[in-house]
Amino acid sequence: MSDKKYSIIAVLDTIEDKLIQQSLELIVFASSFAAGDLSTALVVVPGKSVMKLCESITEKYLIDTAAIEHDELYYPNPELLAELLYGTIGEYSPGLIIFTHTVRNSQCTAKLSVISKSSTVTAVESFIRDGETCIFQRSIFNGKLKINQRLNALLKIVTVLAGTYTLEEDTVSYKSNASVNAPAYCPAPASRSGAKHYGYKPISLSPEALGGVKLEDADVIISAGRGIGKEENLSLISETASIFENAAVGASRPICDQRWLPFNQQVGITGRTVSPKLYLACGISGSQQHIAGMKNSQCIVAINKDPDAAIFSVSDYIIVEDLIYFLPVLIRKYRDIYEKE
Amino acid sequence: MKILVCVKQVADIDSNLKINDTSSWIEENTKIAYRMNRYDEYALEEALLIKDVLPGTTVDVLSVGPARAVSTVRKSLEKGADKGIHIICDNPALPAFDTASLIAEYVLDKQYDIIFAGVVSEDMMQSQVGPMIASLLSMPSAVNVVKSELINNLTALSVKSELEGGIIENIEVALPCLVTIQTGLNLPRYPSLSNVMRARSLQITTINSEDLKKTQSCVEILSIEYPPVSSKGTILTGSIEEKAVKLLNLFHEKALI
Ligand SMILES: Cc1cc2nc3c(=O)[nH]c(=O)nc-3n(C[C@H](O)[C@H](O)[C@H](O)COP(=O)(O)OP(=O)(O)OC[C@H]3O[C@@H](n4cnc5c(N)ncnc54)[C@H](O)[C@@H]3O)c2cc1C
Ligand SMILES: Nc1ncnc2c1ncn2[C@@H]1O[C@H](COP(=O)(O)O)[C@@H](O)[C@H]1O
Numbered sequence: 001m002s003d004k005k006y007s008i009i010a011v012l013d014t015i016e017d018k019l020i021q022q023s024l025e026l027i028v029f030a031s032s033f034a035a036g037d038l039s040t041a042l043v044v045v046p047g048k049s050v051m052k053l054c055e056s057i058t059e060k061y062l063i064d065t066a067a068i069e070h071d072e073l074y075y076p077n078p079e080l081l082a083e084l085l086y087g088t089i090g091e092y093s094p095g096l097i098i099f100t101h102t103v104r105n106s107q108c109t110a111k112l113s114v115i116s117k118s119s120t121v122t123a124v125e126s127f128i129r130d131g132e133t134c135i136f137q138r139s140i141f142n143g144k145l146k147i148n149q150r151l152n153a154l155l156k157i158v159t160v161l162a163g164t165y166t167l168e169e170d171t172v173s174y175k176s177n178a179s180v181n182a183p184a185y186c187p188a189p190a191s192r193s194g195a196k197h198y199g200y201k202p203i204s205l206s207p208e209a210l211g212g213v214k215l216e217d218a219d220v221i222i223s224a225g226r227g228i229g230k231e232e233n234l235s236l237i238s239e240t241a242s243i244f245e246n247a248a249v250g251a252s253r254p255i256c257d258q259r260w261l262p263f264n265q266q267v268g269i270t271g272r273t274v275s276p277k278l279y280l281a282c283g284i285s286g287s288q289q290h291i292a293g294m295k296n297s298q299c300i301v302a303i304n305k306d307p308d309a310a311i312f313s314v315s316d317y318i319i320v321e322d323l324i325y326f327l328p329v330l331i332r333k334y335r336d337i338y339e340k341e
Numbered sequence: 342m343k344i345l346v347c348v349k350q351v352a353d354i355d356s357n358l359k360i361n362d363t364s365s366w367i368e369e370n371t372k373i374a375y376r377m378n379r380y381d382e383y384a385l386e387e388a389l390l391i392k393d394v395l396p397g398t399t400v401d402v403l404s405v406g407p408a409r410a411v412s413t414v415r416k417s418l419e420k421g422a423d424k425g426i427h428i429i430c431d432n433p434a435l436p437a438f439d440t441a442s443l444i445a446e447y448v449l450d451k452q453y454d455i456i457f458a459g460v461v462s463e464d465m466m467q468s469q470v471g472p473m474i475a476s477l478l479s480m481p482s483a484v485n486v487v488k489s490e491l492i493n494n495l496t497a498l499s500v501k502s503e504l505e506g507g508i509i510e511n512i513e514v515a516l517p518c519l520v521t522i523q524t525g526l527n528l529p530r531y532p533s534l535s536n537v538m539r540a541r542s543l544q545i546t547t548i549n550s551e552d553l554k555k556t557q558s559c560v561e562i563l564s565i566e567y568p569p570v571s572s573k574g575t576i577l578t579g580s581i582e583e584k585a586v587k588l589l590n591l592f593h594e595k596a597l598i
Contacts, residue, residue, distance in 0.1 A: 015504070075510055078472075079481055102505055103460055103468050103485040103521075110472035111482075113438070119559040120437070122467050135563060140466055141354050145367070146566050149436075153559035199481040199515035206501075206509045220597060244597055257525030263507075270503050278597055285354070299595065300574075301588065306355070315574040317591065319584055330585040337589060338598060 004181065006042040006064070008034060009094045011085065012057075013105070014047040015205070016074055019057075023100045027061055028165040030098065033127065038063050042092060044186075046081050048074040054183035066184035075202040078108035083198075086115050088186040094155065101159035109157045118155035123288070125164045142287050143310035163292060215265065218248035220278045223267055223294070224260075225252040227283015227304065227323060231260045236327040237282060243334045250274065250294075252284045268293035282323045286311025303327075342398040342495065344388045345451070346422070347444060347458040347470070348381040350406050350413035354463065364564040366434045369407075377413045380459025384522040386529040387489065388457050389421045395491075399423045403447065405430050405440050411545060418540035419532035425543065430550035434465070434565075438558030441473035446553040448478060455498070456519040460485050468521075475519035482519040483512050487526045 010026035012019060030041045043061075045054050046068045054065035068084050085108075089097070097112070099105040101123045113120040124136045125146075133150060136158060140147045151158075215221060222241040224234060234249075241247040249265060256266040267274055269292040279297035284290060286302070286309055294300070295314050302315040305322045312318045319326065352358060352367060353374040361368040377385075385402065392398040402417040403426040404410045414425035428443050448456065458471035468484070475482035487509070488501040495516070502510045503523055514520070532540075577584045592598045 015508075020505075076504065078484075082476075104502075104504065106468035107472040107482060107484045110437070110441075110469045111476040114441075114473055114476035120469065121560065122469055138466070139568070140565065141352075141358060141367075141464055142466070143568065144354055144358055145360070146568050147434075148563040148566070150561040150563055151559060152561060199518065200483065201513045203511040203513060205504075206511065244592075253524065259528070263525070266507075269505050270507055273506075277595065278592070301591075310568075312572045312574060313568075313570075315572065317588070318572065318574045318576045319588065320576070321581060321584065326581060326585065329581050330588060333582065333585045334589055334598070337586070338593075 004064070004092070005040070005094075006092045007040040007095050009042050009044055009089055009092065009097045011044045011046065011081075011097065011099050011105075011108075013076070013100055013102070014045060014050060014053070014073075015076060017047040017050055017053070019045070019053055020100070022162050024057075024061075025162065025165045025167050026098050026100060026160060027063060028167050029160050032165065033096065033098075033129070042066055042094075042184075044068055044085070044089070046070075046073045046084070048072075051183060051185065058181075058183055064181050064184070066186055068186045072202065075205060076104050077200070077202050078104045079111060079198050079200040082108045082111035082115065084186075085112055090116075097155070097157045099157075099159045101161045105159050109159055113157050116155055117153065118157050119151040119153035120157040121149050121151060122159040123161045124158050125161050139288065142285055144308070161288060163295070215248050215250055215267065215272045215274050218246055218274075218276055220244040220247035220280070221250045221267070221274055221276045221294075221297075222247060222280045222282065223250035223252065223284060224255050224282055225284030225290075226254040227285075228255070229283075229324070231258070233324065234260060236323070236331075239331055240280070240282075240327050243331065243338075244278075250279075252287075252290050281311050281315075282327065284311050285309055286314065342391060342395055342455065342491075343451075343453050344391065344398060344400045345448065345453045345456045346381070346385045346388045346400060346402045346417070347456065347474070348385060348402050348404050348413055348417055349378040349459070349462050349464075350375050350404060350410040351378045351462060351464040360565055360567065364566065365562070366565060369409075369433065375409055375412070377416060378459050378462050378464075380461060380463075380522060380524055382529040383524050383527060384457040384459050385417055385420060385422065386527045387520075387522055388455070389530065390527060391455075391491070392421065395495075401426060401453075403428065403444060405435065405443050405550065407431050407433055411547075414545050415540060416532070418543050418545075419537045420530060421533075421536050423543075425545040427545050427547045428550050428553065429547055434562050436558045436560035436562065437465070437467040437469035437473055438560060441470045441477060442556055442558075443550055443553045444470070445474050445477035446555060447548065448474070452517075454516045456480075456517075458519065458521045460521045460523050471519055471521040478517075478519075480517050480519060481514050482521070483514045484521040485523050486520050487523050489520060489522075489526075 012023040275296040
């Protein structure tokens, strides 16, 4: 291990030693935080055997990397990762450690911040730096409001909302003469290897259950949110879908939670990621988790009775109406105008 | 089995929230509907389901919050919890570490086998309080749980934790532990009449947060603000019929109908 100090440490995500590509966005955040100078930034890659991965990242982004390896990091293991990070990165004396915002990484930051007595903020969307102090901004109340928080501990731990610092090939400034170190290797302290004493043991991964409608294949997705009010009103959604040739019905999480539709029709970060020609969101507020699954649709239309609904910020067409009244009118007008042709 | 459920009272997001004069938090007034954090309803139900099948199980509920939060504790008792604890704290915008410290301080000598919390609070959205409580108490935690089951002679939980993309990770966690519950893993019950009657006779333990406070986090909440209106979208105008026709024209132009 080199004795170099780093001001920012970015912890990437892997599953079964494969990199979650989106976590590379952290390099963009780090670059922005360090005003373009990545020479004191270190990328940490946890996994079972990830030195090769580190090398490829160092080569591609000209940034120092370090592998934190442990057999039990083959599957995500936030409990163990927090301990290992605490044990290994201390000597780099970083001021900031960043993760991609996920519930798992929030578990890791919670533990890391308790054991290292540092301060933490999760799901950060932006920051303002003023000398040593730094103010982080994030959403509260499902995006209805924003909050500004300042971290005062010497070590600050942040999870960054995915999709806010996007990785375009040219956003990270490469310095051709940058001198990067060969990846550092931080094996887990021997006493810990294979230990079960955390009381936390990942066993296996199961892929999501497939089957039923294939949202990914539909040209048009009509999605129902909590705003439909009652299960009976799902018929309005399916009737609306029936005016299109190749349409499927999707939903936000609460609809699936209530078993009104099966979970494989859920759109969002823990459901499907879709990019149809048309995404029609009916009574969906536009939480970060939902938007993550549909923001790449070619055309987004949202119907919501709240003119300030967050879904409108990603919509191409905005309809402020009560869907219970609007959808029947839409269907009737369709029949009047198009079915008579 | 001795179980604790952490329940938070939150302002309903559809209550037309306004920022207060000092921009420190929302304006708390009588027009706001307060209710139990949705994730915590599922956490409570998960605890009650264990109580239903395992004789001798007790379910305590704990909430940190202003005076109003007592109604959420009461609601939990009506659903079937045995004991309610209200840690009174006037600051409704407490950083996660402070909330977790208060709860951990209370829990310290109580010997719970399982602590349930929600994945996230709908107001502060931190996903920190649960795992922070666990760390403060040096117990393992599992988060974002969509299924949980007692195994190994009631000494461990086998849980399914949901990852991004809907992948499920199967994990075993030894008791005592803390688990944060995702929505959808059960169907929260409504209070039964008999439980509502029973709850009336139950005393809620109130504790002043100052009496539990040991440390303070280094997180400062500076202000809250409205998000910038950043929509680049076209607002369809006119009567409801006109909007419908405009939308259909659009679908037609895009050759969708
Ligand atoms: C780890 C994690 C993962 C998650 N994953 C997902 C996911 O994959 N997908 C997902 O969707 N969510 C997910 N969620 C949940 C997410 O945070 C939100 O709670 C959820 O998306 C809200 O769904 P909604 O918009 O339907 O409901 P609400 O937020 O309750 O919104 C309902 C909307 O309907 C409007 N409305 C009400 N009545 C009417 C009417 N009559 N006409 C028109 N509009 C009306 C309201 O104005 C409101 O905007 C996840 C959460 C967590 C913590
Ligand atoms: N004030 C509180 N009182 C009781 N439980 C809380 C409180 N704040 C948070 N929690 C618990 O912690 C979970 C996550 O909250 P948060 O970390 O704020 O997203 C909630 O779902 C609750 O179970």
